[in-house]
Amino acid sequence: NPFDDQPQLSRLQTNQSNAHSLKNPFNEGKRGSSQSTHQPEVDDDRYDYVSELLYIHDKLMIVDDRIVLMGSANINDRSQLGNRDSEIAMLVEDTEMVPSYMNGEEFQASKFAHTLRMQLWKEHLGLLNFEDWSQLLQEEEHQPRSDHLNMPQPKHAYPSLTRSTNNAQDIKSIEADEPVKMLDKASRTFSFYDTFHKHRHTKREDAAALDPLSDRFYHHIWLKRATTNTRIYRKLFHCVPDDTIHTYEQHRKFIPDPALVKSNHVADPNWSEKEIVDQLNEIQGHLVVFPKDYLKDENLLQGTLIDTVTPLIIFT
Template sequence: MARLRRIKKRIRRHVRTAQAEVRSIISTDEDSNVEITPDFFKQSIPRIQNETDIACDELEGAAKLWIGKDYTNFIVKDFTHLNMPFQDSIDRNTTPRMPWHDVSCVVIGDAARDVARHFIERWNHTKFSKAKFKDRYPWLIPKTYRKDLTTTNVDGKPMDQIPAYLTRVHRVNCQTIRSVGSWSIGIRQTEASIVDAYIEVINQAEHYIYIENQFFISQTKTHLESTDLVKNRIAEALYRRILRAFRNGHTFRVFILIPLLPAFEGEVGTSSGTAIQQIMHYNYSTIVKGYDSLLAKLSLEIDDPSQYIGFYSLRNHTKLNGRLVTELIYIHSKILIADDKISIIGSANINDRSMLGYRDSEVCVIIEDQEYDFYFMNEKPYKSGKFSGSLRRMLMREHLGIYKENKEDMLKMTDLVNDPISDQFWNEIWNARAKENTEIYEQVFPVMPTDDVQKLSDINTYLGREKLYKTDETKAEEMLSSIKGHLVLLPLQFLAEEIQIIYSAQDRFIPQIIWT
């Protein structure tokens, strides 16, 4: 007990010291004349000039592109000891870093003001509920509405004083949408405008829907029962839209990209991989597993749903200390693009936590183009939005490996990417490249997940197979040189024969709703 009291006393002393240091940087006295600006922080907070400024052994040795915990692989090891940011969490000599793919955007004008007001509302509600009488957390007051933002003048500044990126903006209609409720922002009526926007855009789409998201957990049922755990109906909207296109004889494509595995620490098929298996269970239940899954319902109406919808992911490879290695690219984006004319970009995952409003708090923007270029859609001339169309083309070129450095491929493929729903692009380019890349990876590496593993008992057998990266490195490198881009197929038959999830003892007490 005496030792515990000494530890508590030492902690309190450290807390008081830290608070005093913060107060010395930012004064909260009423009569203080210090103006808090970015320049103030640059002058007040010591900056790290070089490695010798940090008394940390982890920075010694060879130069590092990602320092300390910036070099991470969440499936191998989640973050620990965050108070030691320069300490490695994984062995960078043997474990490849997990790359991320993300999409964000900058908005100016009315939409930016609405994003700021959303932040102010959240801040003030949190202060009211948790720090009402703590003066160091100020109440935030929104600025007045202004109408003087034009294409030649941003916030009243001459053009030569405006950052270059703000002069290359696209003129669009932009609306801020949110998932907020009583706990997050203090409103009585829950706002779920993000899921409303998703469903409306899907219903109104005429040619294609392109989705990148961290999760795909949704409901396909028209009528929900009280026992249905998943509530949001984005998958049902996709089902109805595809079915309408099929019955009307229209060409309609849905591109859905999600990570090969959720970014949770653990191994599939073991008690350490409960979180991974739970998320995958709900992802696959939405996509293909069970009678109420999206593909199962479509298969009852359409002979070949793969002509309307496809599920994909991203993977990369390199050499690490002379060894061939591969790792999934973790898709962290939360975007939807429809018809090259409308985009939704923000923080909302496709699951109940992000979409229902009364659970996690999220914010997005829905963007409708007002300026257009002329391209093709299903081999016919088409007005493509300058923002949404260019974003979609950029993402597809990236995933297909169509880079400016490869001029021959660039010239050959660009015209095909311009028309995303033509049979040639859908079958001979997008799906063909995803399939080819997938097959090469599975011949060279023991990749997980894979369609070759349909039961948990198959995992060790599959991982024990001899693969080219060990048996014939020269041939493996030759095959890997044929991979273009990062696009691969999502293995829809992975663990298809498994029903039960292996739980650790403590995970049995976690409510299922936490995963949805």
């Protein structure tokens, strides 16, 4: 994909997306002093919010909550030399089974595969601190389908959105935090399924809510989350690729004027900091929608080589 190297946030495939906005912690000095001369000086942080693409090159497959394949063992010129292990992968099968759900029915899953998937999905969906799974199941039974997923988040879920008065101290605090701070409590303490627990959990409401083969989960949780996040990033940052852009001309109009807006910053310089933060507070998790309709009306396979060269505007 020639657009993967865009410095702006791309619409990655939903299960690989890592969409998260940060207030630039390195903006020092007078507000607005580092901005374009076309931007007025303001006494807030509206020009400090940026988007970025993190390309996480992980390889992981979880099969039926039973088998985990992690790593990348390619057959190529390096791996066929016979004198080194350049391509390594690991296959994990667990004989300890735990209760779960698959396609709406009770299912015995492998402990390692199931707990790994649950941890990753909760992270992708912004549900690491979510606890009221029974209420979520009841609400989704009765709510009509919509693009917005209403899940209250703890006030500390997005500490980076609070205005900072001491960037240097913020950096020191983040560096001092424990590496697993963002992991949920279950993954940092004894396993939820440890056999020495006195009480075995026979009903898993979180597993039922995150049933991978459930239409209810896909439409009411997974797709809602991706759609909501995509809409907000589109509105704030005009990220590309984007499904609303079907031609090169639409791409040119969609990208903010570089004379008015710095690369990767909020597209509308007239937005106030409060408006920006209110929008960012609606983002949960990392999921966004894959842009399958981007440039769909352009013929990208012309008859001659010169016609296949993508315009420079796409890469700048």
